[in-house]
Amino acid sequence: MKAVDLQLRSVQVRFLNPDGQEEQLPLEVAAEVAFENCGAIRRIPHRADQAHTPSTHWSSTTNRMIECESYLESVWMTMLDFDPEVIGFSGQPMQLSGVDNRGAWKATPDLFVRRVDGSATVMEVKNPTRLNDAKVRATAERVAACCAVAGWGYELVGEPPGRQRTINVLALAGYRREMVGVSGYRAQLLALAREPVPLGRLVSFTAEPLVARAVVLHLCWTGELTVDLTRPLEDTSLVQLAVVDSSTGERR
Incomplete structure (x- = not known):
């Protein structure tokens, strides 16, 4: 049975x-x-004895700690933090309950995501081996139907697409916090990266290459510097000042 066939009745949201x-x-x-x-x-x-690893995630987008139920969920939170289109998200903020032609049900989606255009998406994060599980699919159909009523998008996801990009974003996340006392390095590095330059060479121009490397990686996280994240992040990786689109204000 498809989500469009569900006859939702009396759906309540607890939060x-x-x-x-x-x-x-x-x-x-x-x-x-x-x-x-x-x-x-x-x-x-x-x-x-549980297989997954619950934890808390510090979100650089919301500047607060968010609980997550698994490592995979924390990875998705990091990817959302890196996405400039995302302005806020939360973990398991609602419980949906209702009745349909299959019977009574309850569901607690994993993530609620708000984007800069005001749109919202509910995300369910599952181990890739469970994406075709009958119970998972049945819950997904119900939640997707609720999202259609509420005007939200819905995504049932496994691992983020692009393994190398995910690895690189997780590495950059270690430098996501604002850095103190490095304004001089920041200005110098941004000026030096007006043209593409290898990462290793860029930091070698400074008096403290280790500090400069941390600043460069933070600027790659914020999007002020760009680097090809589909390839391994190495000293030979070309780094460049991001170009700002004057019509939209977006970096590219």
């Missing part, structure tokens, strides 16, 4: 508002809630 108070609203009303600012609606279980 914690930004003050930590629990609320419950009909789906059509809850569509107006900024779920990217809400905390997790449920406590993520921690057990010694």
